[in-house]
Amino acid sequence: MAEKTQNLSIRLLKPDVKPEDSVRQGVQLADWPQFEGAKIATGSVGGNPPSWADFPALAADHKSQLFQRFAFGLIFIFVDNRWFAISFGLGHSKIDPSAIEQDFGLKVVLNTVDHTKLRSADLRTPDANTVSRRSQTSRGSEQTAFDIDPERDIVRGLLGEPKDKSFATKVSGGDALSLRRKVSLNELPDLCSRALTFYGADDYKQQFSWIDQIRHVRDQALIDKLEIKLVEALSQALAADPPATDDIHLAYPTIYDPDKAGWVRFRGFNLNEIYPDLEISHYLSGLKAKNGAAYQDNYLVNHSVQECDETGQVPGESWKIRDCLVFETELDGLASAVVV
Template identity: 30%
Template sequence: MPKRKSTRTLNVRLLRTTRTPETAFSPSFAIGEARALEQRPWDGVDGASLFIGQVYANPPGWTDFLAEGSADLPTDMITSGAGAVLFLPVKDRTVAVCFGHVHLALNDDAFERQFGLKVTLNSVPRGNIRTLDLATPDAVTFQKRVQASKDSDVQAFGVDMLRDLARVAGGTPKDEAFAKFVAGKDAVSITCEVEPANIHEKCAEIVRAYKKKDYQKEFAWVDNMRVVHERDVIEALDVRLFEAICNLRDGKVSDLHMAPPEVVNYTEGSQLHYNGFGSHGKTFHSLSIDDYVSELERCNFEGDIDDVKGAHRIKAKGDSEEEFSEKWRVYDCFVFETSLGTGASQQHYVLFAGDWYQVEKKFKKQIEDFFDATEKVSIIGATECRNEEELITDLHANRTDLLKLDQEKINPADVRYANLEPCDFFSEHKEFVHLKDGHSSGPISHLWSQGVVSAEAFISDAEFRKKLRSKVKSFGRGFEIHLPKSTDKVVRDDFKVVFGIMRKPYKDGSLGLPFFSKVSFQTAAIRIQQQFGIPVAIELIEKPASEVAGTEDDGDDE
């Protein structure tokens, strides 16, 4: 009777085609360096090689703490970690089977990204998922891990297939001979029956699983976007970014613009400093690529993209604050879209909140087509108001066709303290107008959410409609005739949800939204239109370009 193979868990990576085993290590572990692992042969597989050794051996970091109260601690204590990596050629690719702590010695840039994720999704049916890590990129990127007690359908994990990035997946493969369990991101962890004599065969199976396109049937959304980690690709993208900065300095057109990388607590009219290149605290009132570029020119900046990424900073403070409390890298505030390659190999990328994202071409077109097809209206028009607060005050004072409901709170039925704001303005044409100063994608994403919550309450909650009509009637301007009574059937097509976003024009005078704002808009618009049956429209409200305060601060130029 043949000997049964042992069940083991292997950690497997795939070298990029431009790399060799000798170039797969981080600099301190590179061939010829003092910490390089020892290279050994691997019998039975032509071209295979094994690297093995001690990855680290250091005194425990906690001994200094204990030595404060006990001076005679042993001196021969160490924490150590051994590791090994077995490189196996599999046709035109090279697989790396990793053991112990060898990951600390490897250069992540040498290996294929999403290798483990694609092996998993090509071998695990959508109903056999056990764990899923997701990230939702936005002004603040949210990450979550969802684990099920047993194999479950991917839909049970609450995936937003437009917005979510799949980071890690794990589950039970359909083919039990392939593996009992598989999980992965860049590396794949595979629990399977394997022995040294057939490890090459198992690696060949893993590579075949990676090359399949099965995942595109049930998990096609994982290709929509991915964070770019490869340093060489990031360097090429940063070259394009710096070209855009140089073009703006030369007076040429570029779509490069700026937005805070997080939701901020200051409003337009506060103070900003661009620091790190001799600007000496010249004060601006809002974040603007034009202001940043003008400062580069004024200060005769002659550095490169590494200087921009490493040294250039932004400080901000509100009018009531004494110190500049907000601080970001300028690089983290860039919003930029570009592409690399030509023809069929061309790839699209978006820089947002300091990370580059690769955007699948069909997905990008889908998002852009949806946004372009959305009705565009002109209810507000261009404004000289600098922020949302000023705009609401101006409209309330001068527009008789709009009823201000900003800060008017209504509780839905059976809910206390919900304080739901129906909209900022209700129009005589039955439009629920939600306004937001779109200086960053955080407020824009919040705007979409406001529209969804308000529309849901209006359609599904008769008590909410009754309170809304009563509130509107209390202003004595007759707008209640445009709202149904609580007992009336809502004619959904009679109403419209309008999102008004204040935006400064790009260099060429056009108005637009960041790509990720368009992604989150589509999710919200589909829900309002399809689930609640209310049409949706957009108005991009042109606001003035920022103005320099005309003062300089003697504070630090950080």
């Protein structure tokens, strides 16, 4: 098969997760004969007139001609004893974020990118008012061009040119690895294998050693302790009337694009309201109205935030509520830790 320039979005499933356990409810996987054991899912979402069709007061027959549909595709291949998910269109929205390795794409980019040819950086500064920003340059630049504070900023994504052009002509990554290159279908396994090798390397320490100064906690015992304190704080906030939100807030875990879906809704506890902003007060007030004043630890993974339009339709990105919470605390008498 001829090579074609393709934008690929690749995610690495956690070691104990299989494809059928990584997709959202309603996604049907089928065998994909291109590679042994591979799986595929395709489909579309939408099919209704766009929400803006009401505003210009279109006639019913005119409105009936407008249909908004979005296609998605997901491919799962097993390489080097790990499952990889390659998404197309809205395929990424059909993957459960908890099923994939966090920072997989970022780690690959750090180990492959030419540090003098960076083009974009997604940064997050956790604070009483969490700031997320994307800094871009008009040409390839050193990391100093992005004003990164290694003691305060969490790097959530980088884009640039790789040193080895046989891997890609452009790479970017956060949790997912995005790359652009000429590729044929039969090259996918080798490409995933190379990405996995880069993921496990530590070459990044030569130019990006500072990135380890502030990063996501990986130790599960420490995460459990932090989540206990978070649940206690949420229980206290929920018990107040109205719910108290001074020490906890919500922030998008990625750079938010309001043009894609300008509203949000909370899922997991039968709340039908939609909101124009992501606010902790909306979440706690809605939760209190539905479930009372007790906050349970399973809410952190069972509740989620989902982008939508003003009618509550057109599903966009979705994140577990735990991934959107920002809470600063001291743990075991050590320096403050931030749960994000």
